[in-house]
Amino acid sequence: MANLIPERSKVSPFFLFFLIPGMQVGVGVFGFPRYLADEAGFDSWLAVIITGISTSVIIWLVFIILKRGGGDIIEIHRNTFGKWIGGFISFLMFLYLFSFSLVILRTYTEVIQIWIFPDLSTWSITLAYCILAYYAVIKGFRVVTGLSIFAVIISFLAFSSLIGPLEYIEVRNLLPLLDHSISEYLTSAKTMVLGFLGVKMLFIYYPFIKKPDKAVKWAIGGNVFTLVVYLFVVLAAFVFYSPGQLQKTVWPLFTMWQIIELPFIERFEYLAIPAWGAVILSGVCLALWVSSRGFRLLFSFNQKQTLIVLLLIVFSLSVIFQTREAIDRMNTVTAEIGFYFTYIYIPILWLIQSIRKKGSS
Amino acid sequence: MKKLVILLTFLTSACVQQEIVDELLLIHATGIDYVDELNFRATVSVPIYKGDNGNNSGEGVTSETITAVGRTAKNIRAEMDSKSPKLINNSKLAVVLFNNEMAKKGIIEQGDTFYRDPLVGQRLYLGVFEGSTNQLLENQPSLQPEISKYLSELIEQNINNHNIPKSNMHVFVYRLYQEGMETYLPYLKKVNDQVQVTGVAIFKNDKMVSALSLEESIIFKMLIENFQGGTYEVALPDKEFASIRNLSAQSSYQVEMRKGMPEITLNLRTKGYVNEYSGIPLDQKKINEINHLLEEELTVEISKLIKKFQDLETDPVGLGFQVKTRTRGWDEQKWTDQYPNVKVHVNVDTIITHGGVSD
Structure with a gap:
């Protein structure tokens, strides 16, 4: 299957450095310090490192699995679990990857509605995004990759703005270090999973990478970049907020931006939140491209028609989710599924594959 | 198809209520007074621009107030809206003063309203005023025609010249919710027809328990x-x-x-x-x-x-x-x-x- 992709649609392995964070750094970054602190308090920055490192291991496993299976996840599933079960697992996986586009887009829409345009209706933002996403995804993988480069650059600029709140930091907040039990760190690490998801998309776009065996270092590099960004944000939040204050702040990142006052613009977040739109677009497009391609390969659909159906689903579900609570639950459920899919299923798949390989030789 | 897509993108983006600066009343200062157990009175001060009369001395600006009494911020807001010819907007809010009676009863509810509002910045100055903030904002006993600007500059100047410790919305909320720490606010008073920062109001949880003099304030600042x-x-x-x-x-x-x-x-x-x-x-x-x-x-x-x-x-x-x-x-x-x-x-x-x- 991998051989069928024309050379001109492929990208160099270097771009994995952007593709991985382009999916990971989405909307989770706005609010995660608060959820993270729930368990292990202000020690939980350690959890970011735990999750980041374990995700790197998962990426490495994904590359091994794909290399053994010839780069086609549907084929791998079919060989491992048989035609029907394998196909069903592939289907679930694509469905799950597709749900990303909904989670990201709906959460961002909520942010826009709360911070910038309180009376803007959900459907109009979603529609504008769906049209944009259609426009990008239909042009193929290289365009989607281009968007993720934008996303990484913009997110990097936005995070460097956190130097602004330095005036009010209290480093003592982080003390005493390591004052929690191991189980609390692990629970925190699990909360962090939502921020590192998206590595499974590798299963789909792996065939689009030139010289895939050289790509693993770029993929892990991208993951480490995400890790550093998250670590920076979470440390900034922990030295800036007091514990009780953080619990009261829905989006710690924005409230930190609120303290930044520039000579030419009084309120920085009105600049940063719209700029974030590009980061969101990259995530949405990547998720849509991956899932539409997955469904196309699985059911031999036409990718263009699949994409339109998927967009219609994103659009109608976005409008259905109305309250913060529903959106929060959607986020939590996706994170939960993602946790089992990524950190439990992938090692199991790898194990089964190893055993079968041994058996056959 | 491509053209249609681009056209649609533009068409779907212009459906919010417009907020034109000229047609808004931008609140610059708010005063909150204690009325009784259940109610409080809010006074907001909005600048009125009289148009350009050829100089930049600020004479074109005066301020006007709107007052409402209510139990929650929401019904106060509704009452204010009914008294105002234009849309009221919080996004330029610079100072919120609580009268000292209010501060002694606890200000967590009102403070939370401002912290929750994304339109209000974290650099908002909060303060405690001895006396009626309603009279203060209405009578404007200051050197500047616009009282709200005067108040925020007054507090800012006192912080920069190290009479009182750093204070704003963020510092207040940070200390309010920090374990093993209590919060404080600048304390203002009218002395001989002029508003002064006379020290720092000390809180226990969200209730004011004491006010420090300026001499004590600078010592306090050295400690924190x-x-x-x-x-x-x-x-x-x-x-x-x-x-x-x-x-x-x-x-x-x-x-x-x-x-x-x-x-x-x-x-x-x-x-x-x-x-x-x-x-x-x-x-x-x-x-x-x-x-x-x-x-x-x-x-x-x-x-x-x-x-x-x-x-x-x-x-x-x-x-x-x-x-x-x-x-x-x-x-x-x-x-x-x-x-x-x-x-x-x-x-x-x-x-x-x-x-x-x-x-």
Whole structure:
């Protein structure tokens, strides 16, 4: 299957450095310090490192699995679990990857509605995004990759703005270090999973990478970049907020931006939140491209028609989710599924594959 | 198809209510007064621009007020909307003053309303005003035609000149929710028809319990933040005095546990030069004497201030925070019980660098 992709649609392995964070750094970054602190308090920055490192291991496993299976996840599933079960697992996986586009887009829409345009209706933002996403995804993988480069650059600029709140930091907040039990760190690490998801998309776009065996270092590099960004944000939040204050702040990142006052613009977040739109677009497009391609390969659909159906689903579900609570639950459920899919299923798949390989030789 | 897509993108993006600056009433200051157990009165001050009359002296601006009484911020807002010809908007809010009666009853609800509103920035100044904020905002007893600007500049100036510690929405909320720390706000008063910052209001949780004078405020500031560029006046024997300029202060804490009771040592290092001295001559001997007296006076004043806080059972210095960050498994309740009896040793180390440019 991998051989069928024309050379001109492929990208160099270097771009994995952007593709991985382009999916990971989405909307989770706005609010995660608060959820993270729930368990292990202000020690939980350690959890970011735990999750980041374990995700790197998962990426490495994904590359091994794909290399053994010839780069086609549907084929791998079919060989491992048989035609029907394998196909069903592939289907679930694509469905799950597709749900990303909904989670990201709906959460961002909520942010826009709360911070910038309180009376803007959900459907109009979603529609504008769906049209944009259609426009990008239909042009193929290289365009989607281009968007993720934008996303990484913009997110990097936005995070460097956190130097602004330095005036009010209290480093003592982080003390005493390591004052929690191991189980609390692990629970925190699990909360962090939502921020590192998206590595499974590798299963789909792996065939689009030139010289895939050289790509693993770029993929892990991208993951480490995400890790550093998250670590920076979470440390900034922990030295800036007091514990009780953080619990009261829905989006710690924005409230930190609120303290930044520039000579030419009084309120920085009105600049940063719209700029974030590009980061969101990259995530949405990547998720849509991956899932539409997955469904196309699985059911031999036409990718263009699949994409339109998927967009219609994103659009109608976005409008259905109305309250913060529903959106929060959607986020939590996706994170939960993602946790089992990524950190439990992938090692199991790898194990089964190893055993079968041994058996056959 | 491509053109249609682009066209659609533009068509779907213009369906919100417009907010044109000319057609909004931008609130610059809000005052909140206590009415009775259930209700409070909010007064908002909005600038009225009279158009350009050819100069930039600010004469084109005056302010007007809208007042409403209610139980929640929401029904106050509804009442204000009914009294206003234009849409009221919070996005330029710079100062919120609570009257002292209100502050004593607790301001968490009203404070939360502002913290929750994404339109309100974190650099908003909160303050406590002795008297009716309604009269203050309506009568505008200030040098500037626009009272709200005057108030925010007044507070800002006092913070920058190191009369009072740093304060804004973020600092207030940070300290309010920090364990082992209490919050404070600037304290304002009308003296001889002029509004002044007269010190710092000290809180216990969200209720004001005491107000510090300006002299106490600068000592308080030395305890909670590092700064430079302050001024301090030392009283010398024989009714002489000396004023120390460019005073910098750096405090650090040490905690020791003795039989389960924390003992705190506070080390304060200050540095400055003598700028004004009522007697003559000012030689090195005299400077050393001033230095010694300054050290003694600061030690006494700091101990007095900490004793005062302990008697009030409030901890705005954040001694509990210092203990918390040095103890594993810190217990807030236990600390609250211990706090009034905790021993605090004060070490002050001052350096006076020189006595000015004339001998």
